[in-house]
Amino acid sequence: MIVVTGATGNVGRPLIESLAAAGEQVTAVSRRAAGPQSFAADMSRPESLKPALEGAEAAFLMTPPDFLADGDFGAVVDVVRAAGVQRVVLLSSQGVGTGRHPSILEDALTGSGLDWTILRPGNFNSNAFQWAESIRTRRVLEAPYGDVLLPAVDPADIADVAALALRDPNHSSNIYTLTGPQPIGPRLMAAAIADAVGEPVQFVELTPQEAEIRMLTYMPAPVVEATLGVLGTPTPEEQTPTLDIERLLGRPARTFTDWATRNAPAFS
Secondary structure, three states: OEEEEOOOOOOHHHHHHHHHHOOOOEEEEEOOOOOOOEEEOOOOOHHHHHHHHOOOOEEEEOOOOOHHHHOOHHHHHHHHHHOOOOEEEEEOOHHHHHOOOOOHHHHHHHOOOOEEEEEEEOOEHHHHHHHHHHHHHHOEEEEOOOOOOEOOEOHHHHHHHHHHHHHOHHHOOEEEEEOOOOOEOHHHHHHHHHHHHOOOOEEEEOOHHHHHHHHOOOOOHHHHHHHHHHHHOOOHHHHOOOOHHHHHHOOOOOOHHHHHHHOHHHHO
16 A cells, blocks of 8 residues: 555645556545545644554655644654555655755655655646636736746656656665756746637746745745745756656656646636
8 A cells, every 4th residue: 555645736646646547555645635545644743644654565755835844754754664664755856956955854764764765856837826817817927037947847747756666666765856858937838828728828027026925925935045046046957857757757758838738727
């Protein structure tokens, strides 16, 4: 049995679908239980995970945005290990590899004695959902750094890699950096979404200060600072696509255009 935390999120949902399609028994964990074989648990209260982990062989762990402010990932790992889970796949971030984000989560896992695989995705295509309301109501996409390009990754590709690592112990002790196949920026994303919905979408560039004010309403300040750093002044490493998805899955990574086409109803 495989436990998936963050089960209602942009990675968790397709991961559960991928595992179920492969015939795996899956237990879904989120802050609110949503259906059979699901548990309500909060990573900030590690003991709440215990019922979901009973009988599990592998677990996919991802933390919510507010976890770093008051969470104890070492305690989470202790609960997972005590439950007899043998293999853990952690959703980390590319920012750990580039030094923008702390390595607290990764350090707790790699020093735990568990079999582990770490996924370090870059910017998510699904971050574009933050613009859904303004595009639906005003056909406007507002974002900073309109022409700074990053190889944004499809959450469905992250899920497919996670499913592979959860099912195959040969991926133990590996770190994979997951990106899309080509760099893209907000102005080009607006054009791709416009094509997907069949109507023009105007791009309006925000100042970094305007973007910061908006982001602070749903992100902790350190995460906002690191995110704006990536979006505004990415390193060459952060702008360069990796081949990990293609190498692991035997197919190219999905493009932002693919993602926008699949998710067009959210912007229509």
